[in-house]
Amino acid sequence: MAKAVVLLLVVTPFLSLLPFSSLALNQDFCVADLPRGDTPAGYPCKPQTAVTADDFYYRGLGTTGPTINPFNIGLSSAFVTRFPGVNGLGISAARVDFAPGGVVPLHSHPGGTELLYVIEGAMAAGFITSLTNQVYTKTLYKGDLMVFPQGLLHFQYNLGNDTAVALSSYSSANPGLMILDFALFANNLPSDIVSKLTVLDELEVKKLKALFGGSG
Structure with a gap:
């Protein structure tokens, strides 16, 4: 008995150094309670008594998503905000349909790595x-995979005359999305400042702001 007490006294201080999560009871899932809002640790858990099978089911990738202009692509996502069960x-996942000439412009996912799988087309x-601006490019065909490391700018564009389709999976329930064109030209920074920051002619900046819905 005395040995057990001594062992407990020795181990307890080290337990106090462990992350709280390692001491918490394990749980099978944490369906996002979206109305309660996001936090740095993710969405709070929906009460388990309110969880149903529908929380783990999503059919939003079964059809082409809304068109994103002027890029001629349809995008549908299964991030946590649409699919609470992945919280x-x-x-998470997304689907992109590329019309002929369609392009996913330079963009990044600050919160996750992307794995792209081509379903149709080329x-x-x-x-x-990020450090050397080295570019890695490949031509992808049906059945091919390509990975895009977390946070790096990446792109895709249709090479054929028919619609191309790809599915992406992400290493995060909410990987985030920042499209470079929208970041630069859908904002309210004055055009002369954007011109200085991008080394573009101010008239061209104003033209691009008009295209992407920016002001200033």
Whole structure:
């Protein structure tokens, strides 16, 4: 008995150094309670008594999503905000339909790595490294995979005359999305400042702001 007490006294201080999550009871899932809002640790859990099978089911990738202009693509996503069952599981998905000439412009996912799988068609895809601006590009065909590391700018565009379709999975329930064109030209920074920051002619900046819905 005395030995057990001594062992407990020795181990307890080290237990206090462990992350809280390692001491918490394990649970099978944490369906997002979306109305309560997001937090740095993810969405709060929906009460288990309110969870149904519908929380783990989503059919939004079964058809082409809304068109994103002027890029001629349809995008539908299964991020946590649309698919609450992926909350806390470190996974989500999206579908992109590329019309002929369609392009997913330079963009990044600050919160997750992307794995792209081509379902139909042929497309070019690539990403740019953060330190040396090295570009890695490949031509992808039906059945091909390509990975885009977290946070790096990357792109895809249709190489054929028919619609191309790709599915993406992400290493986060909410990987985020920042499209470079919208970040630069859908804002309210004055055009002369954007011109200085991008080394573009101010008239061209105003033209692009008009195209992407910016002001200033």
